[in-house]
Amino acid sequence: MIRLSSPVDTPSIMLLWLKSTLAAHPFIEESYWYESAAMVREEFLPKAVTWVSCDAAGEIEGFISVLNKQFIGALFIKETLYGQGVAQRLMQQAKESSPLLLLEVYQQNHRAVAFYRKEGFLVVNETVHPGTSLPTWVLRWQTPFAS
Numbered sequence: 001m002i003r004l005s006s007p008v009d010t011p012s013i014m015l016l017w018l019k020s021t022l023a024a025h026p027f028i029e030e031s032y033w034y035e036s037a038a039m040v041r042e043e044f045l046p047k048a049v050t051w052v053s054c055d056a057a058g059e060i061e062g063f064i065s066v067l068n069k070q071f072i073g074a075l076f077i078k079e080t081l082y083g084q085g086v087a088q089r090l091m092q093q094a095k096e097s098s099p100l101l102l103l104e105v106y107q108q109n110h111r112a113v114a115f116y117r118k119e120g121f122l123v124v125n126e127t128v129h130p131g132t133s134l135p136t137w138v139l140r141w142q143t144p145f146a147s
Helices: 007-024 030-047 086-097 110-118
Strands: 002-004 049-054 060-067 071-077 100-106 122-128 135-142
Touching: 002 086, 007 030, 007 049, 007 060, 007 071, 030 060, 030 071, 049 086, 060 086, 071 086, 100 110, 110 135
Parallel strands: 071 100
Antiparallel strands: 002 049, 049 060, 060 071, 100 135, 122 135
């Protein structure tokens, strides 16, 4: 089940964010993510629209957060659920809510880059992340025009 998150979900979202972020970004010092946690919890999440995917027991198994109705700031899934469609369902929710989506992804995050390309995102810019000085791509997805 996918639903909008509520403030009571924040601890579960933050735990999933931290575990997933550490696993997905082994090329970044762990301390960077621990130092970023307060900003994510106190600034990013309250400003974003976040949908969570829950299992039958109501436990959060993944989430997607969108800022300003178009910027995907986070998409994280429990590692044990990779390849089971959770990320695709969350992405579909975001696509249904916005005709245009943007995101930034580390070029070294090959799994994420492959997923976004499969989802129809195209590279529109190459940049460097200011917090890590590592190369990133800005990707864009747009609702296909009806024929």
